[in-house]
Each structure stands twice: as structure tokens, then as C-alpha cells.
Amino acid sequence: MNQLRIRTLAGLFIGAAALCWAAAGLWDSLDNTLPAVPLLAPVILALIAVVLLATALSLRSRLRAQRERRPGAKPVDRMMAARAVVFGQASALVSALVAGGYGGFGLFLLMYRMDVSNRREQALYAGLAVVAGLAVVAAALYLERVCRLRDGDDDEGHGGRGPIGHRA
Template structure:
């Protein structure tokens, strides 16, 4: 499994940011009403970040207990850890796109439409969505780091991720 690259995530963020900023400007220039930023956007992203962080902390504690050979240590199933990492990677990629889109839209609102009181709230929601998207990316990178195998342990079936499958 390949690791996430910060450059890939930053590129997705920048592309979505630019496209959404330009699209909002084009949409507004045709005298169309701009869509509203949903209040639940940052909430959902923050919940995903919390789930990823909770999974990472749980796996980290279980792996530490295994390394210290505690008698109550539960083994970590390799497939479960791999699924968690894949979920984290997918969440990070989508969150980079979503955060970029909300960032571009929020910047457009800040620069062009700050005189409308409702749009100030929309810009705030967009900013919170960007912050929550960054939190998802950070939690996914941490989860990936927690589940990374040490060098040379790819073929060891009794390695740090638990017993034989």
C-alpha cells in the first residue's frame, strides 16, 4: 500500500480551491444566486476526523500493549488495520478536495460579498469546513503512521500487527 503524499493532497486542495473560486466568480457574474454553505459541512468533517483519530489512538494503544507483551493485549488484525488505513487515505483525499472547494468559495465570499450579512456567516462556515478538512487529513496521516510496519516486517506473519491470519 502506498503512503499518502503531502504534495498530492496539497495539489488536490489547490486545484479545488482555484476551480471553486473561479466558478463562484463566474456564477456570480451571471447574476445567479450563489449556493449556501451548509452548516453541517464542518460538523461532518469534524466527526470523520474524530473517528480517524479515535481509531488511530486505539490501534496505537493495542500495538503498544503487544510490543510490551502485556498478558491482556489483544492482537491487531492486519486486515482491520489495512481497512482503517484505506478509509483514512480515502477520507484524506476527499477532504482535501472538499476543503479546497470550501476554501475557494469562502475566499470569494470574503473578497466579493462581505456586505451581505448572510454571506459573512457562509464565509465562516466555509472557513470552519476548511479547518475540519485539514483535521481529517492530519488524523488520516497519523493513522497511517500508527499502522506502518517497521522495515523488513512485510513478510513476517507474526509481526507487530498480531498473530497469523
């Protein structure tokens, strides 16, 4: 499994921001009404971030208990951990795009359309969506770090029940 790269996520964010900023400018120059930023955009992104963070914290505590050989430690299923990492990576990639899109749209609103009162509110929603999208990326990177195999860890050392991930 390949590790997420901050450079890739930043490139997606910047590319989406530039594209949405230019598209909003083009749309506005054609005297069309700009679309509204939904209030649920930052809420849904924040919920995804919370789910990813809760999964990471749960896996971290279970892996620590297993590593310390505590009695009654519940083993971590490799497939479940792998699915969690894949979900985190997919969420990070999509959130980088979405946050960049809302960032570009919010920047356009701040630069050219602050004279309209409801556009200030739209710029605020876009800014909150950017913050929530960055929280998703941070939670996904943390989840990936929690599930990473340490050097020397393999199937023989864990009986097939250890953490899953890629080599550091």
C-alpha cells in the same frame, strides 16, 4: 499500500480552491444567487476526523501492548488495520478536495460579497469546513503512521497479527 503524499493532498486542495473560486465568480457574474454553505459541512468533517483519530489512538495502544508483550494484549487484525488505513487515505483525499472547494468559495465571499450580511456567516461556515477538512487530513496521516510496518517487520516476526501498512 502506497503512502499518502502531502504534495498530492496540497495539490488537490489548491486545485479545488482555484476551481471553486473561479466557478463562484462565473456564477455570480451571471447574476445568479450563490449557493449557501451548509452548517453540517464542518460538523460532518469534524466527526470524520474524530473517528479517524480515535481509531489511530486505539490501534496505537493495542500495537504498543502487543509489542511490549503485555499479558492479555489484544492482537491487531491485519485486515482491520488495512481497512482503517484505506478509509483514512480515502477520507484524506476527499477532504482535501472538499476543504479546497469550501476554501475557494469562502475566499470568493470574503473578497467580493462581504457587503451582504448573510454572506459573512457563509464565509465563516466555509472557513470552519476548511479547518475541519484539514483535521481529517491530519488524523488520516497520523493513522497511516501508526499502522506503518517498521523496517524488518514481516509476517514471520508477528505471526500474521502485527501492524499493517507499507514499508518506511
